[in-house]
Amino acid sequence: xxxxxxxxxxxxxxxxxxxxxxxxxxxxxxxxxxxxxxxxxxxxxxxxxxxxxxxxxxxxxxxxxxxxxxxxxxxxxxxxxxxxxxxxxxxxxxxxxxxxxxxxxxxxxxxxxxxxxxxxxxxxxxxxxxxxxxxxxxxxxxxxxxxxxxxxxxxxxxxxxxxxxxxxxxxxxxxxxxx
Amino acid sequence: xxxxxxxxxxxxxxxxxxxxxxxxxxxxxxxxxxxxxxxxxxxxxxxxxxxxxxxxxxxxxxxxxxxxxxxxxxxxxxxxxxxxxxxxxxxxxxxxxxxxxxxxxxxxxxxxxxxxxxxxxxxxxxxxxxxxxxxxxxxxxxxxxxxxxxxxxxxxxxxxxxxxxxxxxxxxxxxxxxxxxxxxxxxxxxxxxxxxxxxxxxxxxxxxxxxxxxxxxxxxxxxxxxxxxxxxxxxxxxxxxxxxxxxxxxxxxxxxxxxxxxxxxxxxxxxxxxxxxxxxxxxxxxxxxxxxxxxxxxxxxxxxxxxxxxxxxxxxxxxxxxxxxxxxxxxxxxxxxxxxxxxxxxxxxxxxxxxxxxxxxxxxxxxxxxxxxxxxxxxxxxxxxxxxxxxxxxxxxxxxxxxxxxxxxxxxxxxxxxxxxxxxxxxxxxxxxxxxxxxxxxxxxxxxxxxxxxxxxxxxxxxxxx
Numbered sequence: 001x002x003x004x005x006x007x008x009x010x011x012x013x014x015x016x017x018x019x020x021x022x023x024x025x026x027x028x029x030x031x032x033x034x035x036x037x038x039x040x041x042x043x044x045x046x047x048x049x050x051x052x053x054x055x056x057x058x059x060x061x062x063x064x065x066x067x068x069x070x071x072x073x074x075x076x077x078x079x080x081x082x083x084x085x086x087x088x089x090x091x092x093x094x095x096x097x098x099x100x101x102x103x104x105x106x107x108x109x110x111x112x113x114x115x116x117x118x119x120x121x122x123x124x125x126x127x128x129x130x131x132x133x134x135x136x137x138x139x140x141x142x143x144x145x146x147x148x149x150x151x152x153x154x155x156x157x158x159x160x161x162x163x164x165x166x167x168x169x170x171x172x173x174x175x176x177x178x179x
Numbered sequence: 180x181x182x183x184x185x186x187x188x189x190x191x192x193x194x195x196x197x198x199x200x201x202x203x204x205x206x207x208x209x210x211x212x213x214x215x216x217x218x219x220x221x222x223x224x225x226x227x228x229x230x231x232x233x234x235x236x237x238x239x240x241x242x243x244x245x246x247x248x249x250x251x252x253x254x255x256x257x258x259x260x261x262x263x264x265x266x267x268x269x270x271x272x273x274x275x276x277x278x279x280x281x282x283x284x285x286x287x288x289x290x291x292x293x294x295x296x297x298x299x300x301x302x303x304x305x306x307x308x309x310x311x312x313x314x315x316x317x318x319x320x321x322x323x324x325x326x327x328x329x330x331x332x333x334x335x336x337x338x339x340x341x342x343x344x345x346x347x348x349x350x351x352x353x354x355x356x357x358x359x360x361x362x363x364x365x366x367x368x369x370x371x372x373x374x375x376x377x378x379x380x381x382x383x384x385x386x387x388x389x390x391x392x393x394x395x396x397x398x399x400x401x402x403x404x405x406x407x408x409x410x411x412x413x414x415x416x417x418x419x420x421x422x423x424x425x426x427x428x429x430x431x432x433x434x435x436x437x438x439x440x441x442x443x444x445x446x447x448x449x450x451x452x453x454x455x456x457x458x459x460x461x462x463x464x465x466x467x468x469x470x471x472x473x474x475x476x477x478x479x480x481x482x483x484x485x486x487x488x489x490x491x492x493x494x495x496x497x498x499x500x501x502x503x504x505x506x507x508x509x510x511x512x513x514x515x516x517x518x519x520x521x522x523x524x525x526x527x528x529x530x531x532x533x534x535x536x537x538x539x540x541x542x543x544x545x546x547x548x549x550x551x552x553x554x555x556x557x558x559x560x561x562x563x564x565x566x567x568x569x570x571x572x573x574x575x576x577x578x579x580x581x582x583x584x585x586x587x588x589x590x591x592x593x594x595x596x597x598x599x600x601x602x603x604x605x606x607x608x609x610x611x612x613x614x615x616x617x618x619x620x621x622x623x624x625x626x627x628x629x630x631x632x633x634x635x636x637x638x639x640x641x642x643x644x645x
Contacts (some may be wrong), residue, residue, distance in 0.1 A: 010626060018628040024390075036389035040197060040361070042397050046390045055398040057465035075322060089335055101339035101417050104409075105346040112350040112406045116357055119399035123392045127382035127621035133387070139387045142365035144197030144620075149389070 006080035007178055009151040010162045011138060017043050019170055020146040024049040026169040027148060032162075034154035038132070038147040060118040061111045063167035068110025072103040131177045149177070190284055190622050193466035197620050204612050205369055206621075207462050208504050208523065212609060215461055220605045226598025233591045234309060242312050244588045250554040251571045251583040253375035256310040257421075259409040260592050261563045262446070263303035263600075264344065264418055265439070266556075268411055269447025270296030271351060274358070275407035278400075284475055286618040287467045291458065291608065292451045293515020298603040299450070300348045302596045343417040354403045359398070360386050361617035415439045422566065429509035432497065438490035445483035445529070446559035449477050452552040454604070456545060467614055470543050477542045481554065484533030487562075491526065505575055517582055518569040521561050553575070 010074065014020045017039060024037045028051050037046060047054070073096075080086070081093040091098070132138050132149050141147055148171070152160050163174045195203075237244060247254045270292035277285040294631040308317055320341045322331055331338050342585040364386040367379035386392065416436035423435040452473065513522045532554045535541045542548070568583045607613070620626055 017626055020629050036391050038365040038388045039390070039393075040201075040388060041617045041626060042366070042393040043390070043626070045628065047394050049541065050390055052391065052394055055395045057395055057398045058402065061402050076333045079322065080333055084328065084330040086332075086551075088332055091334055095334050098334040101336075101413070101420075102333060104413060105342040108406050108410055109346045109349060112353055112403055115399045115402040115406065116353045119395045122385070125386070125392075128380075128385060130387055132384065138387075139368040142361065142368045142386075143201040165293045 001131050006030050007152055007159055007176050008134070009149055009157070009177040010135065010159065010166060011132060011135050011175050011177050012148045012150075012163075012166035013137065013140075013173040014146040014148065014170065015172050017146060020148065021045060021049050023166075023169050023171070027150065028142075030165060031156050032150055034151040034157070035048035036149050036151075038141045038145070038149065040139075040142055040144060055122065056119050057115065057122060061114045064114030064118075065107045065111035068106040068108070069103055069108075073099065076102060129179075131179060134177055134179060135175060137173065181340070189624070190469075191287070191467060191619060192469050195466060195619075195623060196625065197623065200616055200619050200623070201365060201369075203464075203467075204614050204616050205366060207608070208366065208610060209369065209371075213461065215642075216605065216609060220602070223598050223601035223605055226595055227602045228598070229591050230595025230598050233588055233595055234305075237309055237588065237592075238314060244309060244586060245592075246584050246586045246589050248581045248583065250574060250579050250581055251568055253310075253567055253571060254583060255564075255585060255589040255593060256306040257427050258560070258563045258567050259596060260303050260306040260310075261418055261439075261567075262560050262594065263299045263306070264415060264447045265443035265559065266564075267296040267299035267303070267347070267447060267449045268415060268440070268443035269451045270294070270299075271347075271354075271411045272444055272447065273451065275404040276411065279396050279408060280402045283622045284472055285500060286449065286622050287469075287472055287614055288455060288476075289618070290355075290358065290615045291454060291604075291613045293351065293358065294604065294607045294611075294613075295447075295450060295454060295593055296608075297348070297355060299447075299627050300344065300351065300601050301603070302600050304344060304348070305596060305599070306592075330527055336417065336424050339417045340421060343414045347414045350403070350407055350410060352401075354407055357400055357403060358618075359611065360384065360396070360616060361388065362612045362615060364388065366612070398438075411444075412440055415443045422570075427574055428503070428505040429513070429566065432494065434490055434493055434497070438487070438494075441483050441486035441490065442529075442559060442562060445480060445487055445533075446556055448480050448483070449552040449555035449559070452476050452480070453556070454547060456549045456552070458608065462613075464614070467619065470545075473545070473548060474539075474542050477497070477536045477551075479549055480551075481533050481536040481542075483537075484529060484555070488526075488530035509570060509573070512573050513565055513569045514635065516569070516573065518565060521565050522569070524563040525558050525565050528554045529562060532558070 012023070014023050020037055020039060020133070021043060022045060027035050028049065035050075037043075037050060039046075044054075076099045077094060080095070085093055087093075131151070132141075132147075138145070138147060148166065150157060150166070159176055163176070166174050191200075193199075242256075245254055247255070270289075273285050273292040274289040274296075278289070308314055311317055319325075319329075320331060320338060360383060363379055363383040367376065367383045370376040370379055390520050416439065419435035419439035422430040423432060425431060455473065455476075459465055496509050498506040502506075513519070532551050535547060535551060572583050573580050
C-alpha cells in the first residue's frame with residue numbers, strides 16, 4: 001500500500017483564520033520549514049508567522065520597467081534618426097519630448113507583463129497537479145477551509161509524529177497526503 | 180443615539196460567513212440562467228449583429244457611408260471612441276486607485292467594473308480601427324518591419340493613442356485575470372461535471388491558496404494596481420492630445436488632459452452604477468452591493484461632475500482671456516450656434532443632474548440614481564460630440580463651414596457598439612463570478628485575525644457593529 005502510494009505530506013485543518021495564524025507560528029517554532037498555510041483569502045500577518053521574507057517580485061518588475069523604457073527609447077531613436085530619416089514639420093530627428101508617451105507605455109507594459117508572469121514563475125504555476133489536491137477535504141480551501149500542509153521533504157517529517165504534532169496544536173482534522 | 184454614520188456601517192450586509200459568500204456568488208454562475216438574462220441577451224446580441232452588419236457594409240463600401248463632410252472629417256467615430264475609452268476608466272479607478280487607497284468598499288464592485296473596462300476599451304478600439312478605412316493595413320500603425328522600410332511617426336499623437344490604448348487594454352486584462360485566479364479555483368473546487376472541472380481546472384492554473392503563493396500574488400496585484408493607476412491618468416490624457424496638439428479653436432487647449440480624465444471617471448462611474456443597479460436587482464445582490472456602496476459612487480460622481488463643470492467654465496474664461504477671436508467665437512458658437520442644442524444637453528446632464536447628489540435622500544434613492552446615471556452617460560456622449568463636431572464644423576473660414584448630419588450608419592454603429600458591450604458583459608456575468616469572492620471574504624469581520632484595534636478603520640468599524 002505504502003509503496004504504491006508514497007506519502008507526500010500531512011494535511012491538517014484548522015477552524016478559523018486566527019487558528020491558522022497561531023498554528024503557522026507553532027509549526028515554524030517546532031522547526032518545520034517545508035510547510036504551507038492554505039486559506040481562501042490572504043491572511044494579514046501570515047508572512048511573519050511563517051517566517052517568509054517579502055516577495056522579490058518588485059525587483060523583477062522594476063527591472064522590466066527599465067528594460068521597457070530603454071527599448072522604447074532605442075526603438076524610437078533608431079527608427080527616426082538612423083533607419084528612416086524623415087523631416088516632419090521641421091522637427092528634429094531625435095524629438096525626445098515627443099517620445100515620452102510611447103516610452104511610458106512600453107515601460108508600463110513590460111512591467112505589468114513581468115508582474116503577471118513573474119508571479120506565475122515564483123509560484124511555479126501553472127501546474128496541473130499537487131499532492132494537496134489528493135485530499136477531498138482540501139476542496140474547502142477555496143470556500144471556507146483553513147489548512148496547514150507539511151511536505152515529506154521537510155527534514156523533521158515523520159508521518160505519525162508530524163500528524164500528532166498537528167493535532168496537538170489544535171487541528172480539527174489531520175490526514176496523510178499521497179499522489 | 181442617532182443612526183450610525185454610513186461610513187461605520189458594515190461593508191457587507193446580512194451576516195455573511197465565508198461559506199455563504201461562496202455559495203451566494205458561485206450559485207449565480209452554477210445555477211439556472213434566469214429568464215431575464217435570455218431576454219436581455221437576445222436584445223444585446225441583435226444589436227451586436229447590427230454592429231457586425233454595419234462594419235461589413237463599411238469595410239465593403241468605405242467610410243463615405245458615414246455623415247462625414249469636408250470640415251468634419253472626424254465625426255461619430257472619434258466621438259464614440261473617446262466616449263467608450265472614458266467609460267472604461269471607472270473600472271481601473273475602482274480596481275487600482277481605490278485599492279491603493281485601501282478603500283475596502285471597492286471589493287464588491289471591482290470585478291465587474293474591471294470587466295466593464297475591458298469591454299468598453301474593446302468597443303473603443305473598433306472605431307479608430309475601422310475609421311482608417313482600409314482596416315487590413317491597420318498594422319502600419321505598429322512598428323513592424325515592412326516591405327516599404329517605413330516606420331511610424333513617433334511625433335504623432337494618433338500613434339501615441341495606439342500605444343496608450345493597447346497597453347491599457349493589455350494591463351487591464353492581466354489585472355482582471357490575476358484577480359480572477361482565486362475565484363476560478365473556487366469554481367474548480369465546486370465543479371460537479373467533468374467539463375466544468377476541466378475548464379475551471381485549466382483556468383485556475385493549479386491555484387491552491389497557500390500563503391507561499393499569496394505573498395507573491397498579493398505583491399503582483401499591488402504592483403499591477405500601481406501600474407494601472409498612472410495609466411488611468413495617462414490614457415485619457417493621450418487621447419485628449421489628439422485634439423490639444425492641433426491648432427483648431429476649441430481643441431488647442433492645455434486643460435484637455437485633466438478635463439478629459441475627470442470626464443472619463445465621471446462617465447465611467449455612471450456606467451458602473453447603471454450596471455450595478457441592474458445586476459443587484461436581477462441577482463438579488465443587495466447584501467453585497469449595499470446602498471452604502473452606491474452612495475459612495477454617487478459622491479464620486481458629484482465631485483467629478485463638478486470638476487467637469489469647472490472645466491466648462493474655465494474653457495469659456497480662457498477663451499475670453501486669450502483675446503483670440505477664433506477661440507472666443509468657438510465657445511460662443513458652441514453655446515448659441517447651430518449645435519447649441521447639443522451643448523445644453525451636455526450642460527444639463529453633466530452639471531445640473533449630479534447636483535441632486537448633494538442631498539442624502541436622493542443620493543441613496545435607487546430610482547433617482549438610476550435615471551441620473553443614464554442621463555450622465557448621455558451627457559458625456561454629447562460632451563465629446565460638442566468638442567469634436569462643433570470645433571470642426573465652424574473653424575477659421577466661414578466659407579468652409581458645414582453642418583454635420585449623421586447617417587443611419589453612424590447611428591447603427593453607435594447603437595451596435597452597445598450590443599457588443601452588453602453581449603460581452605452578459606456572457607461575463609453568466610459564466611464568471613461577478614463579485615470577487617476572495618476579496619469579499621477578506622473584508623468580513625471573521626477574517627480579521629488581529630482584533631478590532633489593529634485593523635484599518637473600515638474593518639475595525641465593521642467588526643464592532645457586527
